[in-house]
Amino acid sequence: METAKSTSYKLISRVKDNRFDVDKLHDYCLLLQIGIRDIQICVTDTKDNSCLLVEDFSLLDIKTVNARLKVLASLFENHHLLKAGFWDSIKLSLKSHKFSLVPTSHFIPESISEYLKLNCVVNPNVEGQYYYQHKSSNVVNAFASDKRLVNWIQSLYPAKEITILHQGSALIEAVLGQRAQEGKGVYCILDRNVLHVFVSQDNQLHYYNQFSIKSSQELLKYVMLVFKEFNLDQRTQPVVFWGTLSEKGESLVLLRKYIRNVSLGKKPSFLKFNYMFDEIPDHHHIDLFSMHLCD
Missing domain, CATH: 3.30.420.40 (ATPase, nucleotide binding domain)
Structure with a gap:
């Protein structure tokens, strides 16, 4: 320590x-x-x-x-x-939290500031502008x-x-590497006080956003907003959660009152983990x- x-x-x-x-x-x-x-x-x-x-x-x-x-x-x-x-x-x-996803076919490196301007304010004195090209999903972050x-x-x-x-x-x-399922997949990652929410289907990304949250009630609110936007069924739609939450913690207990099929994610299969992990x-x-x- x-x-x-x-x-x-x-x-x-x-x-x-x-x-x-x-x-x-x-x-x-x-x-x-x-x-x-x-x-x-x-x-x-x-x-x-x-x-x-x-x-x-x-x-x-x-x-x-x-x-x-x-x-x-x-x-x-x-x-x-x-x-x-x-x-x-x-x-x-x-x-x-300052990011913008751009289709590869429309992405111009010199226009990063214009893409970001749609979602956030960037201070060029202290913040640099970067991008990552996703090869499998035809999108640039x-x-x-x-x-x-x-x-x-x-x-x-x-x-x-x-x-x-x-x-x-x-x-x-990580999301696009999950095993394909019928219909849409909803994946959430809670990283301390930031909630990331993804919706994918047929190995294509349909939605990604992140939210700053202070309570389990706020976590529920944002997940339900995504359910409403995509007209997802609370009784049948699977939701996979990763991150800093526990099986019997307040967030999952509350979420399962409204969404029936919520599970915790697994370690990735693309890496090997010895017993100490x-x-x-x-x-x-x-x-x-x-x-x-x-x-």
Whole structure:
């Protein structure tokens, strides 16, 4: 456990495979997912698609973007792996509510600011504009995030071309990778106080949005709004949930009063997990793990 006022970060959980070999980093992919007040780290073996390390940190006393960068710098400086530069590959996922999904056929990189203007206000002084091309779904995720953070991460690994993506892109890959079912599929991810909702059908994405929530009642409200928009049947429509909620927690208990078929998601099949990862609930970290699918 790491927690100290001087560093202002706290280790929430860590699981490490005993097969992890620091001399084989050249075979490993480093996955970094960074939010306003958290960071998740995962290491996967590119040779056999196995998960070797998962760490979840909370960033404390974050009130400004500069404060977040200082805390992250402290965490990286004290971490035994993060400053290493000889990974096989590195991927950076950014949690941001500033995004816009654009059909590939209509996407022009020079027009990202115009796409984002439809959904949010971007401050060009502090936010950079990025995009991730989904190869399987013919959609581009254009998004804005702290450019100082991105530039700093890139400066740590000058010999690597880092894949930069939006948290939603990893989740889109997770949703579209689910086994096809008749009719529409509804998938929800609760990431602390942010609810992501997806609707897909025939491996095509029909809807994605995220909502800031403060209560189980708000979670129910937004899920029901999506049910109403797509005219879904509360008695029969399956809903799969991943994220920071529990089987007997308030959110699912309330949701099941209105929607009959609600279940928790499973660990992804595209990664191999040794027995020590059994301590991580199956429905946790789907966004982190699904970065593995993003090239």
